Amino acid sequence: MKYTYSSSGVxxxxxxxxxxxxxxxxxxxxxxxxxxxxYATILNFTNPPVVLTADGVGSKLLLHIEHQRWNDAAKDLIGMNYNDIICTGAIPKAFVDYLGVHHIDKPHYEFIKSLKEELERLDMALVAGETAEIPSIYTEKDWDVAGFCVGVLQRRIPVESVEFGDVIIGLKASGFHSNGWSLIRKILSDENIDISNLPFDLLAGTKIYKEVPKVFDKVKAIAHVTGGGILRALRRIIKDKGWSISIKLPEYIKWILKYVETEEALKTFNMGYGMILVTDEKNAEEVASECFGDIIGRVDEKREITLF
Known part of the structure; x- marks a missing residue:
């Protein structure tokens, strides 16, 4: 039997x-x-404009809690916001968190410490937040966290300038990042899988693409591959045009394809790339080099993805 995202309740x-x-x-x-x-909202009441977004870790947090992976949970929370902000051409600067818990306990101290340390590595600051003890909503073991990020616009990325023949560059993901976890958790449960036996780190935190701002002036579009998988990410930036891309699948995607049909995976997971850039031919090699990316295809009239 093959699993679907909808069968996991999403x-x-x-x-x-x-x-x-x-x-x-x-x-x-x-x-x-x-x-x-x-990906984020540009507020044009300052000079330069500021950019705002919000996101959470999702149900992957349940596994972070179970395995006490606080640093990876912090990377997930930051990455889901940071990577959205840079899609607009802004540099993230300030972060605010909301923590909803049954009661404040040691894991929350450890998580906030990791969050603060990871933000500092990115030249960002945790400037405020809210912690709410709500025992009538949260169980003693489970809790939730959301992040809110503010960035400063450097250059609005001109996604409307994407044209046929432009080059598509993929930036490798560290794993599944923070999407599709209701489906992944259902597979783990139903198939009785011990994650310590997998040949890759299932809970690796979201890769934060801090190199991308260096190429803001050379790209036409940036997509963070999140909900809706790589297909939705491509549609968000290429719009009514098409694409021909070729992807060498990493180990974690080969593993999930044992349980999920390829079409379902394409609209759920990142397929190995957590961020997609579009640029013109003359800048392609430089952009790929600066961001440690792979040239994976071009904008054209097709909608074709080759996996190998």
């Missing part, structure tokens, strides 16, 4: 419908700059 279509509803009832003020990818 319906991406339902999420999209709710997002569309939110967009339909909101009227953006004139100080919100148009940003078509939706």
């Amino acid at each position: 319906d991406v279509t339902r999420n999209d419908e709710f997002t569309d509803y939110i967009k339909s009832i909101i009227n953006f003020p004139d100080w919100v700059m148009k940003e078509p990818t939706g």
Whole structure:
């Protein structure tokens, strides 16, 4: 039997419908700059403009708690926000956290210490936060965390300038990052898999693409591969155009494909690349080198992904 994301209780279509509803009832003020990818919001009431986003770790946090992987949990929380911010052409600077718990305990101290240390490595600051003890919502062992990130816009990435023939560059992921974990956890449970026996580190924290700001002036589009997998990431930046790309699958994707159909994986997981860049031919080699990336294809009329 092959697993699906919906069989794990997550319906991406339902999420999209709710997002569309939110967009339909909101009227953006004139100080919100148009940003078509939706990774973060550019607020044009300062000079330079600031960029804002929010995200969490999701159900991967349950495994971090079980295995006491606080540093990787911190990387996941930061990465899900940091990588979204840089897609707009901004440099992340300030971070705020929300921690919801049954009661404050030692793991929360260890997590916050890791969060602060990881932020400092990125020249970011934990400037505020909120910790709420809510025993009527959270169990004694489980808790949740959300992050809010503010960045300073350097250059709005001109995603509308993407054209046929442009080069697509993939930046390798450290693993599954922080998406698709309801499905992964269902597989682990149903198949009785001990993660310590896997030939890779399943809980590795999200790779934070701190090299990307160096090439802001040379790229036309940046996509953080998150919810909806690599297919949604490509659609967010290439829009109505197509792509031909070729991907050498890492070990963790080969493993998940034992349990998930390829089409399901493409719309759920990063397939080995946590960030996608689009640039023109003349800048492709330099961009790939600066960001330690792979040239994986081009923008064209097809929608073709070759896996090997």
